[in-house]
Amino acid sequence: MPELDLPPLPSPAEIQVGLHWLDLLGVGAFAMSGALLGVRKRFDLFGVIVLGCVTAVGGGAIRDTLTGQTPPLFLRDETYLWVALFGAALAFSFGERLARFERAMSVFDTVGLGLFAASGALGAIKIGLGPLGVVFAGMLSGVGGGIVRDLIANEVPEVMYRREQLYATAAAAGAGIVWLLHTRQAQWHLGTLEIQLLGAATVMLLRWISRRGWVKLPVRRLPEG
């Protein structure tokens, strides 16, 4: 009944392609965040690029190694490294001037976090892990790149004490949603694609809520602190 003049919904294949592009945007944002830290730490051109690439592909590498899929995706599909390289080179060229686009980059970063966490969780489900393993693997896939970035830059990983904002917690929650939806997959007629999108959307929603300052994580008071 094509009498209505609505634009057609995207097909699953189109969504898949769209997801891949979003994934690459996330990789680029991660690469820029790593490269900018390298610039601030006075690394040379090479160090900046390596730090950018490692930040960009670290999460996926952890996901693939934990779930036994070697070589990791970023080595099998060269696009990831090219995008990471490009993002890092951009950050080196523009340096602090990129800070002007912080808002846009933070959006990409959230997109990357959500997609990585969801794909990590799906990978863990595929190899038969239980709920806790799925949440752990999804969370590590999302925040792994940032942790490696901070370790190399010799700083305490930011995600560990980012108390004003949910970050890794959002990734863990998104991975948990992926697991929940997966257990209802047959009942609710959900495809893998829908599950990944819903998981990633959960992460983004939580990030948005916590940016408004509505939720905070507790910190243990120390007697002398």
Add this chain to the structure above:
Amino acid sequence: MPELDLPPLPSPAEIQVGLHWLDLLGVGAFAMSGALLGVRKRFDLFGVIVLGCVTAVGGGAIRDTLTGQTPPLFLRDETYLWVALFGAALAFSFGERLARFERAMSVFDTVGLGLFAASGALGAIKIGLGPLGVVFAGMLSGVGGGIVRDLIANEVPEVMYRREQLYATAAAAGAGIVWLLHTRQAQWHLGTLEIQLLGAATVMLLRWISRRGWVKLPVRRLPEG
């Protein structure tokens, strides 16, 4: 001849179950040590829990990755993560007040160190490594979690300069004993279980001896130090 009224010796299956419980106690102690460091470093709730979990499962993850058994055991058997989660949550709730139980925790820690080192060594033997590889893999399985904990907390790994006490050295010695016993396995009618127990006991004995201050590791004097 059941005329004597002695309690029966535990069967291998019972010992196996006991070992599993000891293993879990070790995991819990490692989780608490990681979580307490996180509390001291002012990590938020999430950071404390992640640091606790990573400390608890890090050694086993290294053992399984090095010996090619992916996904690692802690992802296949959810009990480990649940225990780690519980230990970390406990440490977050009680904070410094847990220090009162330091003695008990240190016993669990030693049990974990011994069992992890012995199981790491056995895993290495199973895939056909030689003596040095067995010692290396066993040692890393024992101390890997602590090293990852200290790296994330941005400190020099404690095991590297814990000169007053044998720690990693004890783990290496226990792994070496496992290798030695394995070469005599047929002759001495030893089962895998006995070997693991004897290896772990070696580690605990060495820890106990070094706590008394009877053995110390040398430190290289520097001209200016």
Add this chain to the structure above:
Amino acid sequence: MPELDLPPLPSPAEIQVGLHWLDLLGVGAFAMSGALLGVRKRFDLFGVIVLGCVTAVGGGAIRDTLTGQTPPLFLRDETYLWVALFGAALAFSFGERLARFERAMSVFDTVGLGLFAASGALGAIKIGLGPLGVVFAGMLSGVGGGIVRDLIANEVPEVMYRREQLYATAAAAGAGIVWLLHTRQAQWHLGTLEIQLLGAATVMLLRWISRRGWVKLPVRRLPEG
């Protein structure tokens, strides 16, 4: 026509043996560099030896894990660990007095860097990676041990800001040459051995050029720096 009195060229098998020896020299040099850093950091005997061994085998372990060859070579061939152990023990015994041989050690280090980068690149080609993956894997194989060394010693990895000298860049270039030669393999009648040697030679040449101060990597100026 054996009328000339020239010594015969080495056979491929002889070159292979020679390569293995050079490889071990590189492992020894890496072990000493790690152990010396441990001595300076006041690690105890055990810490010094572990840091030496990890530096020596880290690059190869990364190469084998990324390309899915577990257990890594250093666990399958015990020679590597024995040499690393010996190098680390030497560094502990002689301490700063080894600095006198810095020039010789730096030559071995360069040999190790070149051979590791080339063998990492060849391993990546064997499992079918593309150009960027080959360069990345080769580079990480060359510098991975040093990065792990600096992370454990709680320092920013030296390769990241070694701007006066090409180091990781040289490793990346050598890996790139390996990839280029591999694409011309059939045309130019090159064996794997020749390719590895030419790749390693590229690394060494670049190191030599940059030591003369002829090439430097740019560092991004900061507004306030």
